[in-house]
Amino acid sequence: MNSLDFSIVAQAWPYLWSGLLFSLALTAAAFVIGMILGTLFALVQHFEVPVAGRLVRAYIALIRSIPLILVLFWFFFLVPIVLGHLSGNGRPVPIGATWTAFITFGLFEAAYYSEIIRVGLRAVNRGQFEACQALALSTFHTYRCVILPQVLRVASPIILSQTIILFQDTSLVYVLSLTDLLGAASKLAQLNGRLVEMYLVVALVYLGVSSAASQCVASLRKRYAMAGAHR
Amino acid sequence: MFGVLFEQTADGQRYIDWLLSGLGWTLALAFFGWWIAFAVGLMVGIGRTVQNRIVAVLARLYVEIFRNIPVLVQMFLWYFVLPEILPTSFGNAIKQIPPPWGSFFPALVCLGLYTAARIAEQVRAGIEALPKGQTEAANALGLTGYQTYRYIIVPQALRLIVPSLTSEVMGIYKNTSVALTIGVMELTAQARQISEATFQTFTAFGAATLIYLALALIAYQVMAAIDKAVRIPGTTPAKDAIEPNLADEVQQVGSLPDAIEVAK
Numbered sequence: 001m002n003s004l005d006f007s008i009v010a011q012a013w014p015y016l017w018s019g020l021l022f023s024l025a026l027t028a029a030a031f032v033i034g035m036i037l038g039t040l041f042a043l044v045q046h047f048e049v050p051v052a053g054r055l056v057r058a059y060i061a062l063i064r065s066i067p068l069i070l071v072l073f074w075f076f077f078l079v080p081i082v083l084g085h086l087s088g089n090g091r092p093v094p095i096g097a098t099w100t101a102f103i104t105f106g107l108f109e110a111a112y113y114s115e116i117i118r119v120g121l122r123a124v125n126r127g128q129f130e131a132c133q134a135l136a137l138s139t140f141h142t143y144r145c146v147i148l149p150q151v152l153r154v155a156s157p158i159i160l161s162q163t164i165i166l167f168q169d170t171s172l173v174y175v176l177s178l179t180d181l182l183g184a185a186s187k188l189a190q191l192n193g194r195l196v197e198m199y200l201v202v203a204l205v206y207l208g209v210s211s212a213a214s215q216c217v218a219s220l221r222k223r224y225a226m227a228g229a230h231r
Numbered sequence: 232m233f234g235v236l237f238e239q240t241a242d243g244q245r246y247i248d249w250l251l252s253g254l255g256w257t258l259a260l261a262f263f264g265w266w267i268a269f270a271v272g273l274m275v276g277i278g279r280t281v282q283n284r285i286v287a288v289l290a291r292l293y294v295e296i297f298r299n300i301p302v303l304v305q306m307f308l309w310y311f312v313l314p315e316i317l318p319t320s321f322g323n324a325i326k327q328i329p330p331p332w333g334s335f336f337p338a339l340v341c342l343g344l345y346t347a348a349r350i351a352e353q354v355r356a357g358i359e360a361l362p363k364g365q366t367e368a369a370n371a372l373g374l375t376g377y378q379t380y381r382y383i384i385v386p387q388a389l390r391l392i393v394p395s396l397t398s399e400v401m402g403i404y405k406n407t408s409v410a411l412t413i414g415v416m417e418l419t420a421q422a423r424q425i426s427e428a429t430f431q432t433f434t435a436f437g438a439a440t441l442i443y444l445a446l447a448l449i450a451y452q453v454m455a456a457i458d459k460a461v462r463i464p465g466t467t468p469a470k471d472a473i474e475p476n477l478a479d480e481v482q483q484v485g486s487l488p489d490a491i492e493v494a495k
Contacts, residue, residue, distance in 0.1 A: 004316075065401070065447035066440050067408035070419045074440075077432045168301035174412060182304060196315045199307050203300050210299035 008194045009201050012185075019184030020205060026105060026180065027167045033106025034166075035159075038113030043143070045114075046121045056114075063111040068172055075104040076176060097176040109166055116158050120151035157220040164213045168206065181205060233438060235431045246425045246435075253421030254442055256331075260339060260417065261404040267343025268350050268403065275347060276354025277380060290351065297348035303409050305345055309337035310413040331415065338410035346403045353395045353471070357388035360469035388469070390461045395471040397454035404446055418442060 009016075041056045063071065079100055080092040087093060124147055132142040152159070171182045179187065185202040189195035236247040278290030297305070314322035328336065361384060369379040411420035422439035426432040462468075 062440075062444070065405075066443045067405040067419060069408045069411065070422070070436065070439060070443065073419070073423060073426075074436055077426075077436065164299075168299075171301040171303045172409070174303060182301070182307075186307075196312050199304065199312050203304050203308060206301055206304055207296065207299045211295055214295075214299065 004197055005194065006197055006201075008192060009197055012188050012192075012198070015188060016181065016184050016201070016205075019179055019181040022178070023167065023170050023180040023182075026101060026170045026173070027163065029102050030105035030109045030166055030170070031163055033102075034109030034113045037106065037110035039117055039148070041110060041114035042117035042121060045118055060111040060114060063108060064115075068108060068169055069175055071108050072101070072104050072172065072175060075107070076100045079103055097173075097178050101170075101173045101176060101178055105166070105170065109162075112162055113159065116155050116162065117151060120155045121147065124150060154224060157217050157224065160213065160217050160220060164210050164217070167213070168210060171206070233434055235429050235434050236425075236438060238429075240428065246429065249421045249425055250418070250438055250442070253416060253418040253439075256335070256410075256415055256417040257404065257407045257446075260335070260342060260407040260410060260415070264339055264342035264346065264403055264407070265400065267339070268346035268399070271344060271347035272350025273354055273385070275351035276358070277385065279351065279355045280358045281376075294348045294351050297345055298352075302341070302345050302406055303412060306338065306341045306409055306413055309341045310334065313337070334410070334414040338407075338413060338415050342403060342406055342410070345406070346399060349399055349402065350396065353392045353399065353469075354388060356395070356471070357392035357469045358384055360391055361387055387463065390463050391466065391469040393454065393458040393461060394468045397451065397458075398471065400450045400454060401447060404450065405443075 041060065044052050044056050047053070076097070080094050083093040083095065084091050128146060128150070129142065132146050137146070170180055173180050174182050174186065177183065182202055185198040186195075189198040236250065237245050240246055240249065275290045275293050278286045279294070281287060300308075314325040316322075317325070326333070365383055365387065366379060369383045374383070407417055408419040410417055411423075416424070418439050422435045426435035429435065458468075
């Protein structure tokens with residue numbers, strides 16, 4: 001058993017920190033893209049838009065039943081081809097692993113957020129819709145100002161839990177050789193041979209960030225549970 | 232489109248044989264991992280509900296640690312880090328396990344213990360969903376703590392959580408793909424290998440995707456059949472501890488704030 005030497009971690013910290021920032025940026029971007037698309041997907045299903053509703057449902061079922069790594073491989077292969085077709089000349093447009101990761105995580109998470117919002121929409125009291133009609137609000141205003149804010153507020157603990165899972169899942173960009181927190185650690189470990197210290201520190205950082213966020217979920221949940229009890 | 236799968240590979244097999252061997256590893260990981268996860272998860276889940284403070288804290292710690300570290304990082308901890316921090320002779324013995332078992336066993340332990348933390352939360356939710364009267368009645372009958380759990384609490388709790396366990400079954404078979412990072416040649420790894428060998432990326436990934444879809448469908452049907460067989464008549468399933476049923480939480484959305492309620 002080699003003695004552990006955590007001074008190496010202090011030297012490596014700036015690089016690990018930049019990796020962590022990448023992980024957080026990827027999480028944030030995927031959250032924003034995923035929430036916007038997910039809300040759209042949920043609304044398309046909610047209004048039972050012909051064709052589009054079915055397509056979205058099939059997309060979500062597909063994405064939810066295959067592993068994220070396979071999804072990453074799919075998009076790494078497909079996105080350049082699709083972009084090539086969109087740009088007109090039909091030739092694949094290489095966009096690099098970083099952009100692939102952002103696009104993939106956004107589209108992948110959209111499927112999960114959409115499920116959360118869809119169930120939320122279904123559970124809203126009918127009286128809310130009727131009251132909006134009585135007030136002569138347009139459909140857009142009904143959803144924009146009345147329905148969606150309520151759904152998002154109550155679903156916030158679950159949305160946040162899903163985002164914690166998303167943060168942990170961003171470590172899978174390792175398979176695209178990107179330099180996220182885990183990628184940075186593994187690259188350093190290959191250079192300095194200190195993989196025990198590197199991976200232990202990475203595990204601790206993930207543990208710290210995720211547990212802190214889990215505490216927020218617990219307190220959000222308590223807040224809304226209290227609001228419910230108060231009624 | 233899938234014709235290429237039946238062509239000969241460099242090692243004299245067909246590409247479809249690679250895929251099937253990958254499927255075999257995926258199934259082996261998911262199946263044996265599931266039983267590890269179920270056994271450990273049951274113990275930890277029970278541990279979270281017992282009176283003994285130390286046991287409860289240890290169980291909570293287990294769940295926090297295994298749920299808050301990404302499964303890929305845990306994979307690396309079992310595969311790279313564990314042999315280094317064990318005593319040298321023991322660590323060397325682990326490193327000398329011949330392939331493919333040298334990466335299969337760490338992956339199996341990793342997936343099993345990771346999923347166990349999630350199952351533990353479901354088990355706890357199931358136990359907490361039971362009426363308190365069950366434990367009290369067992370006490371009144373003079374059952375010991377062990378007997379209460381063994382004959383009264385656990386059998387009922389497990390029957391309540393079958394729907395939540397479905398999502399854990401789906402989770403473990405999808406997470407088997409993470410094992411490719413430590414060299415287990417499971418389904419996704421084989422699909423990538425075929426794509427690299429033939430440049431037929433669409434076919435290779437398409438075939439793997441169809442297999443995963445079929446697995447998801449089978450898992451779902453089997454769990455639904457189990458649920459139907461063991462559901463306690465007249466009960467609703469316990470809330471899913473990890474993806475709580477949103478409908479329960481959203482119920483309060485539609486209700487009017489107190490002030491308006493009074494004015495009405």
